[in-house]
Amino acid sequence: MVYVGIPRAEPPARQDSTPPDPTAPDPTAPDPTVPDPTVPDPTAPDPTVPGLACAGATSAGATSAGSALIEMVDVSAGYDNRRERTRLVALRDISLRVGRGEFLAIVGPSGCGKTTLINMIAGFVTPLTGTVTVRGEPVEGPGADRAMVFQDYALLPWRTVERNVEFAIENRRGRVPGPERRRRIDRALELVGLAGFEKSYPHELSGGMRQRVGIARALVGEPEILLMDEPFGAVDAMTREAMQAELEKIIAETRQTVVFITHSIDEAITLGDRIVVVASRPGTIREIIDVDLPRPRFDPRHDIKRSGRFGEIRGHLWDLLSGEALGAGAGAATSSEGETR
């Protein structure tokens, strides 16, 4: 892949800088009220949010500190239920910056709106209020600069592995011409360890192998941003660890910016430069945690999970999320709608 870890010659973003886009609302403006009859008005905004929302500028792991690649300002999102004439607010008051080359993990209870968040960056979901920008440009739909890895793989079952990977670079947008295409496919398959499986069909592969195809497909277009929606949620625990290690290795090579959704605390800590903890009903950012653990996290010589710092972060996250899980239990039935995809 072509991305190298050279920071762009941009001035470091100030803590309270507005994005260059003139249409973006001023984040210091009064909190926009969300027109929603079903959800009571929130209490005073969480005081931890504004300070931490810009922590990307100081992120330990970000290769190019200061240049926000993805920026969300006062975003809320929801789903209309036309039959009942109600709107379910899935996310509220989300302000978030993702630095170039950063690995951002998002954890939260199911139904907290994590998927909605990533879908807004992908361009599937339009925010009700606020702005989502990538490189300062508002997101107006999917783009070749953002690729996605899906929890359910979303491979075309009638295509072989290589044809599935090719899918990402053969369509109208992001089309790569002939000879270059072959080279890219081989490279992507090599990267995820699928060389030799070019002619296999997805149904002949295990879950872990299928997700390697999904990752190869996301990598082959050489996108700047990799969006991963619980990519290892459906594979077994052993495979999961192996795939996490490989993902770290791949990202170290390709230098992509990753937004990674998970509900596994351990996965978030082992992979993320920062962890966004999302609270549910409606989804708000509870806290953003810097993971100051050295890389590579997967080092055969010592197990990072046994380090004291890992345990501290883990304990802190556990406290945050166990309270969340108990609190969210009452409305679990309706909150699950917030994650409909």
Add this chain to the structure above:
Amino acid sequence: MTQVAPAGPRSGRRVGQVESITVSRFAPFRSAAVTAVNLLVFFVVWELVARTGVINPLFFPRASEMFAALYHGFADGTIWPQLAHSLTNFLVGLVISAVIGIPVGLLMGASRIADLILSPYVWAMTSLPRVALIPLLILIMGFDNSMQLTIIVLSAVFPIMVNCMAGVKTVDPSLLRAGRVFGTDRVQSYTKIIFPFTLPFVIAGVNQGIARGLVGMLIGELLGGGGNGLGFLLNRAGQQFDAPMLYAVLLLLAVMSVSLIQTMRWLEQRAAPWRAGAAG
């Protein structure tokens, strides 16, 4: 099926390899042999029971008589023209049904408006017993062959239509999202995702169309009074108390429908191998 070998020491990554296993050379023929023996036993038992005479031979002939009637029927030219007539009619009707049913079904699946407009008629025609149409069709077309053809098409076209529609409507939404992420335009989302996804549904629809179309073919020939086809043979054999011939035609019909359905099943497995016996 592909096997996953343990991680190779060279690259540290998984390497796929296909290992050969030993299988008896006769394994593919085993089920065919069982079927052959099974049928042989069936006809022998039939023959023996019929020979005891406990059932009136007027409507229960011996198996050997049936085969004799079949042989003579082909030899003296009573069966073949009727069989050819029925087969031709049926295949032409099926092709017409597919040519109409597949595009209309796909359109109904893709367009909400087309679905809203067409679905009352399609569902009414799908659930209406086909026999009920015979008097009307005779009124319109008389005892002409076009009446027989029409009833075949009316029987086969709606299952094909409904299945095609269902295929488009049940297309996996995450595949469509993947399409959007990876840059398909509207046309490409149809040609690369929706239509391939629908193909097994189309085949299933044609399969149902065959079963329904055969019924349509027979009621057209039995009740349409056209004086030809296998249905006509059945009618005549019944009126002449020719039980062996009656059974012979029934056997022909059974062979005909089983071989058509088997052909489609084979086609289905070729067209959508991921649906049959997907491992994990």
